[in-house]
Amino acid sequence: MSDEITWDKTVSDVNDGILAPTGKPHPMYYGALGLSLVCLLIGIVAWSLQIIYGMGLSGLNSPVYWGTYITNFVFWVGIGHAGTLISAILFLFRAKWRNSVNRSAEAMTVFAVITAGMFPLIHVGRVWVAAYWMVPLPNTNQLWVNFRSPLIWDVFAISTYLTVSLLFWYMGLVPDIASMRDRVRGFKRLVFGFMSFGWTGTLRQWHHYEAGYGFLAALATPLVLSVHSIVSWDFAMSVQPGWHTTIFPPYFVAGAILSGCAMVYTLVLPFRTMFRLEGFIRKEHLEALIKLTLLTSTIVFYAYGIEFFVAWYSGNEYEWAIFQKRATGPYAFYFWVMVSCNCFFPLAFWSSKIRNNQVACFIICVLINVGMWFERYNIIISSLVEDFVPGSWGHYEPSLTELAITIGSFGWFFTWLLIFCRFFPFVSMSELKLIMPKPLRSSGVKRQGTGG
Amino acid sequence: MxxxxxxxxxxxxxxxxxxxxxxxxxxxxxxxxxxxxxxxxxxxxxxxxxxxxxxSQVRWFTLVGALSGVFTGFAMPLWMDYDWPIVVGGKTAGIYSVPAYFVFGFELMVLFGALATIMGMLVMGRLPNPKAxxxxxxxxxxxxxxxxxxxxxxxxxxxxxxxxxxxxxxxxx
Incomplete structure (x- = not known):
């Protein structure tokens, strides 16, 4: 993609254009916040009931002990992947378009990983002792955790990912918070001054900031790839048919990035309208995001195909039986929703007309998110309901409590995101200025210019 | 002041x-x-x-942080497995599952490296500075x-x- 974009704004328009609407968002904002709070309330009530009455309220029972909660956990961790991909990997590749969407993707990552982190707590039932189970503390017999278990690997991976994502996000915010500090007075100024660490933008500060940002990106890049690989090992390290396969790490990473990119688009498009950011998040940037979504969709499509091929080619009859049942058995509906949403619908993105039709892209991206949720549901449930022993086979459907908590997780995620956007810039102002036409005496600061 | x-x-x-x-x-x-x-x-x-x-000297902060992360990531499970071995399949205590420890070595390398990088950015940029x-x-x-x-x-x-x-x-x- 060409990095050249014709801008009708200059660097002088950035602070006013991005900060002014945060104080007075579009009415749509309040509608979205209200809806999110209702969803959150549903989730809180359902979880409270589950804590009071116990795990019997969930649909979890033999043989399916990993159900909707673990599906949600994997889904939300996956959503979180686009943030660091856009912040770190695209930064190292010098893809300039990422500067207009990186803040939204990073915020999305932080809130998605926090949401994901809640699901193991919800899943274990007795949440008040869950924290104790998840850190390497000796138990009552003075026995340490089992470091050979992928579950403890996951705790380390997710905690590291959340911490590094938070650091990345906050460091990016520091120069922007300093800009906010310089626009206000009184108590607000004190708060923003404290939050920006007293940033002044001297050459020395920028010099070390840029170096540190690069190192953070270099550290975060393998982290993106490792986190969902480790999540995939929660499954692949077992001997369960349908899970025990070496393709899982790259397959999970590609799926995570697909769902993350689709979610960034799903968020950026309405938020761009709510905060009147059309002049800064340009259609070319949105198109680049769609191209990335298309790329990851084709990788996922390939992974689905090769997974089937290997199940057949391995000659393992248990493995092959699971895959046949996935496509034709009682859970076939979920399987075909997954394939349609993740493989077939995104094929429309090959058309430049569709890529530039924002409504069509929005609908397809929402469908991809639906498809990615069903992918995790399909992987987890279909392998667990029918294991090696036919006598223990069963059936699983999520209970109302599980569905309500799932709805609540969306409410939780969107509530935090909407609150964040109300008070902080949704676009990284200091980084956006880097891809806009430079204020040069030779070319003047003009309304029309080209930049990344 | x-x-x-x-x-x-x-x-x-x-x-x-x-x-x-x-x-x-x-x-x-x-x-x-x-x-x-x-x-x-x-x-x-x-x-x-x-x-x-x-x-920028931030790179030394990153290096020291990352190396201490690798060290901690291997030392912690090694010591804990030494302190109370979990004997699986009758395997002799004292045989350590080193390949599994790479996960902790890697994750803590990233975590400590990132924390040290932030510290480096702040120290070298003379931040926080409340009287800026x-x-x-x-x-x-x-x-x-x-x-x-x-x-x-x-x-x-x-x-x-x-x-x-x-x-x-x-x-x-």
């Missing part, structure tokens, strides 16, 4: 002007202690910053600035900065 040093602030609008000024006053004794302020990290300015401050001097509010918006301590607007330095394209030069206390 510590009194801030008086001096002059010159405001620039154009990137090429500020780059030119940065280069020309870098080693000048008349501009000793000056600060260049920018609203973003333009590559041209970062190049000049590297010339002035040398390669805000040279001009426009420098976090769309203007560059040069602060020269200990001189007045009638000085030779102020005249030179105006000549180099400063939109405005004023004294600050």
């Amino acid at each position: 510590k009194k801030q040093q008086p001096g002059i602030v010159a405001i620039f609008r154009y990137l090429d002007d500020i780059c030119h000024v940065t280069e020309s006053i870098r080693d000048s004794r008349d501009f000793r202690g000056h600060e260049i302020v920018s609203f973003t990290s333009y590559h041209e300015l970062m190049h000049l910053a590297e010339e002035r401050h040398g390669p 001097r805000i040279y001009d509010k426009r420098t976090t918006d769309d203007r560059f600035a040069v602060f020269v301590p200990g001189v007045s607007v009638e000085s030779e330095q102020a005249r030179l900065l105006k000549e180099k394209g400063a939109e405005e030069v004023y004294s600050t206390t």
Whole structure:
């Protein structure tokens, strides 16, 4: 993609254009916040009931002990992947378009990983002792955790990912918070001054900031790839048919990035309208995001195909039986929703007309998110309901409590995101200025210019 | 409260002007202690910053943090497995599952490396600084600035900065 974009704004328009609407968002904002709070309330009530009455309220029972909660956990961790991909990997590749969407993707990552982190707590039932189970503390017999278990690997991976994502996000915010500090007075100024660490933008500060940002990106890049690989090992390290396969790490990473990119688009498009950011998040940037979504969709499509091929080619009859049942058995509906949403619908993105039709892209991206949720549901449930022993086979459907908590997780995620956007810039102002036409005496600061 | 040093602030609008000024006053004794302020990290300015401050020392923070992470990531499970071995399949205690420890080594390398990098950025950038001097509010918006301590607007330095394209030069206390 060409990095050249014709801008009708200059660097002088950035602070006013991005900060002014945060104080007075579009009415749509309040509608979205209200809806999110209702969803959150549903989730809180359902979880409270589950804590009071116990795990019997969930649909979890033999043989399916990993159900909707673990599906949600994997889904939300996956959503979180686009943030660091856009912040770190695209930064190292010098893809300039990422500067207009990186803040939204990073915020999305932080809130998605926090949401994901809640699901193991919800899943274990007795949440008040869950924290104790998840850190390497000796138990009552003075026995340490089992470091050979992928579950403890996951705790380390997710905690590291959340911490590094938070650091990345906050460091990016520091120069922007300093800009906010310089626009206000009184108590607000004190708060923003404290939050920006007293940033002044001297050459020395920028010099070390840029170096540190690069190192953070270099550290975060393998982290993106490792986190969902480790999540995939929660499954692949077992001997369960349908899970025990070496393709899982790259397959999970590609799926995570697909769902993350689709979610960034799903968020950026309405938020761009709510905060009147059309002049800064340009259609070319949105198109680049769609191209990335298309790329990851084709990788996922390939992974689905090769997974089937290997199940057949391995000659393992248990493995092959699971895959046949996935496509034709009682859970076939979920399987075909997954394939349609993740493989077939995104094929429309090959058309430049569709890529530039924002409504069509929005609908397809929402469908991809639906498809990615069903992918995790399909992987987890279909392998667990029918294991090696036919006598223990069963059936699983999520209970109302599980569905309500799932709805609540969306409410939780969107509530935090909407609150964040109300008070902080949704676009990284200091980084956006880097891809806009430079204020040069030779070319003047003009309304029309080209930049990344 | 510590009194801030008086001096002059010159405001620039154009990137090429500020780059030119940065280069020309870098080693000048008349501009000793000056600060260049920018609203973003333009590559041209970062190049000049590297010339002035040398390669950023943040890299050593990252290296030390990452290495200590690797060490901790292997040492922690090794010690815990030594402290109370979990004997699986009758395997002798004292045989450690080193391949599994790579996960902890890697994750803690990233975690400690990232934390140390942030610390490096703060320490080297002299942050947090609650008494930071805000040279001009426009420098976090769309203007560059040069602060020269200990001189007045009638000085030779102020005249030179105006000549180099400063939109405005004023004294600050």
